[in-house]
Amino acid sequence: MESRAPEPNTDVPPPAASVDRWPRSVYSSGHEPDPRLSLANERTFLAWIRTALALLAVAAVVHALYDDVPEVAQRLLTGTLALTSLVCSLEAWRGWARTESAMRLDAPLPRSRASLPLVVAVAAVAFAIAVIAFTR
Amino acid sequence: MTEPVGEKPRRRDDTGLQPERTSLAWQRTELALIGTALGLGRLGLEGVGGMVGVATYAAVAVVGCLAIGAWRRAALRTSDQWALLDGRAPAALAATVVLMSLLELASLVLA
Numbered sequence: 001m002e003s004r005a006p007e008p009n010t011d012v013p014p015p016a017a018s019v020d021r022w023p024r025s026v027y028s029s030g031h032e033p034d035p036r037l038s039l040a041n042e043r044t045f046l047a048w049i050r051t052a053l054a055l056l057a058v059a060a061v062v063h064a065l066y067d068d069v070p071e072v073a074q075r076l077l078t079g080t081l082a083l084t085s086l087v088c089s090l091e092a093w094r095g096w097a098r099t100e101s102a103m104r105l106d107a108p109l110p111r112s113r114a115s116l117p118l119v120v121a122v123a124a125v126a127f128a129i130a131v132i133a134f135t136r
Numbered sequence: 137m138t139e140p141v142g143e144k145p146r147r148r149d150d151t152g153l154q155p156e157r158t159s160l161a162w163q164r165t166e167l168a169l170i171g172t173a174l175g176l177g178r179l180g181l182e183g184v185g186g187m188v189g190v191a192t193y194a195a196v197a198v199v200g201c202l203a204i205g206a207w208r209r210a211a212l213r214t215s216d217q218w219a220l221l222d223g224r225a226p227a228a229l230a231a232t233v234v235l236m237s238l239l240e241l242a243s244l245v246l247a
Binding site: 011021022026027035038039040042043045046047049050052053054056057059060061063064065072073078079082083085089090092093096097100132 | 154155157158162164165168170171172175176179181205220221222223224227229230233234236237238240242243244
């Protein structure tokens, strides 16, 4: 094996010129991460947003089409779904900002705190819909 | 992981198609938003705002999101720009979805 001197990392573009980037809380400190990591962070954000949109679409369907179940059940289901969607979209943004900051500071990436609540909410809604379907 | 000897060093603008994947993720999100906005407007808000409100709501959500996505995807097309993306487009998109969720909750409480 021929030994080679370590090559400089040519994957990472030079530090970005100072431009006005928002939010300041993210961009005011740290160094420029590999832009591919920022793009991956952005795709994770978009996946959370799509999850929120899917929950919202189910909320609209339950709200409009589940009108032959007790009204309390319908309202509870719609409310749970819409609230979960709200939490997901807020967490999408918060997670994006925290991850971007952590990458700039070489800190460990934060774990999302919304995963477990999301699982619990979806499981509860699925259980409720199953109960409704089997008791009619 | 070691690279095979003799392979050319990766070029600075070799991005592993990351901008393209991100661009497609934005497109998928736009499609999901169009579907949800139309469904929510047609199904969820009908009783509250009437058809004018529904049409306005769907139009604002769809046009707004398409604009945000197009803006982002335009920036992803050129390599000197995508390295400098910031949080404005994600924030605007998240705010749109937050607003949609709040509208659905409001229609639930008011109906």
